[in-house]
Amino acid sequence: MSADSAAPSDTTMAAFNSKSYGTVMTDSRGGAAAVPIEHVQYRILVAGKTGNGKSTLCNNILGKDAFATARSMAMETKRAQHSHGARNGIQLKVVDTPDWFNMEGNEMSLEEEIKRWKELTSPSPSAIVLTVRCDVRYTGEEYDIYRQMKKTWGDKAFTRRLVVAFTFGDRQDRDISQELQSVNEELKSVIRDAKGRYVVFNNKADDTEKQVQVQKLLDIVSSMEMMKEDEDGPDHLLRIEIALFVAAVASGICLAAFITKKMHQETAVFAVMCAGFTAALVGTEVYRRLKK
Numbered sequence: 001m002s003a004d005s006a007a008p009s010d011t012t013m014a015a016f017n018s019k020s021y022g023t024v025m026t027d028s029r030g031g032a033a034a035v036p037i038e039h040v041q042y043r044i045l046v047a048g049k050t051g052n053g054k055s056t057l058c059n060n061i062l063g064k065d066a067f068a069t070a071r072s073m074a075m076e077t078k079r080a081q082h083s084h085g086a087r088n089g090i091q092l093k094v095v096d097t098p099d100w101f102n103m104e105g106n107e108m109s110l111e112e113e114i115k116r117w118k119e120l121t122s123p124s125p126s127a128i129v130l131t132v133r134c135d136v137r138y139t140g141e142e143y144d145i146y147r148q149m150k151k152t153w154g155d156k157a158f159t160r161r162l163v164v165a166f167t168f169g170d171r172q173d174r175d176i177s178q179e180l181q182s183v184n185e186e187l188k189s190v191i192r193d194a195k196g197r198y199v200v201f202n203n204k205a206d207d208t209e210k211q212v213q214v215q216k217l218l219d220i221v222s223s224m225e226m227m228k229e230d231e232d233g234p235d236h237l238l239r240i241e242i243a244l245f246v247a248a249v250a251s252g253i254c255l256a257a258f259i260t261k262k263m264h265q266e267t268a269v270f271a272v273m274c275a276g277f278t279a280a281l282v283g284t285e286v287y288r289r290l291k292k
Contacts, residue, residue: 007249009128015203042221043121046165047149048131049142050099053167056203057131058096060210061217063087067096080116087218095120101145114152127221128161132192134179134200135171143186162194169202176200197224 044061046054055067066083082095096119100110105263118125130146132138150158171196180191191198199216202209 013282041091042126043095043124043220044129044217044221045097045117045121045125045128046129046131047097047100048165049101049145051094052131052133053201054131055096056095057129057165057167058083060201060203061087061214062092062184063095063211063214065270066094080113080120081087082120087214090218093121100149110148110152114149114154118153122241124157125161126225127163127217128158129165129217130194131165131167132187133168133188134166135168138184139185140186140192143190146190150253159193161224162190162197163217164191164194164198165217166198166200167203169200172200181204196237206208 006113014292046058046061048054055069058067059065059069062083062085064085066085067081068189078098080095080097082093095117099115132142165220168177183191195218197222199213201213205213
């Protein structure tokens with residue numbers, strides 16, 4: 001991986017000390033068992049360029065060969081597909097995606113593919129894992145793919161859930177934190193979008209080491225889930241309730257002032273409309289969060 005910029009924050013990696021592993025849930029015939037959607041805890045979407053090891057990473061996360069892997073540069077995954085499994089008692093749904101750059105079709109088909117990704121990770125992805133090879137230079141072409149993907153996704157959930165997976169870690173001859181001190185500006189931008197969240201995967205590692213790598217990823221997913229709970233938790237709802245109360249009081253004051261003829265009709269109507277609009281916005285936000 002060649003580079004030329006400052007390293008991102010490495011604080012996320014400090015929490016990677018878990019040594020607990022799990023097994024893949026299978027049915028009586030050895031295939032993937034169906035998991036009711038309400039029991040899925042983490043929904044992990046894996047994206048990236050052909051040759052970056054997306055399908056291999058998906059298999060490593062699940063601990064089984066659920067997805068076909070390409071043995072050449074020919075694109076193997078044509079449409080987004082998914083499989084279920086479990087790690088350390090955590091039910092997982094992993095979505096493997098096609099190469100964004102090599103996808104056939106126009107802009108409309110790209111939007112339809114993103115829509116499918118969202119449907120497969122509904123109500124929202126727990127993590128969007130972007131695969132980047134750490135043994136080759138990150139190119140402008142690959143960065144353009146990333147930017148188009150982010151733009152087509154259409155909301156901030158993409159970067160809030162973004163994690164970078166550096167693949168082909170067995171070919172990395174320097175510590176990744178040292179390597180990231182000189183990455184190019186494009187890769188630095190991606191790492192910045194991911195808030196410094198990244199994991200290195202070594203496909204030639206033994207099973208125990210692979211489990212450690214996967215656990216590091218799940219630790220990051222867990223921390224993002226806790227952050228989401230904090231955002232949607234009681235304190236946030238209290239702030240919404242306060243905003244609704246203030247809007248209601250403002251409307252009441254305006255109406256009272258109008259009734260007692262201390263405020264012109266036009267001013268009172270305008271103030272009530274503003275307060276009502278504020279209450280409607282806050283109410284919409286409450287509904288949106290309760291639907292998550």
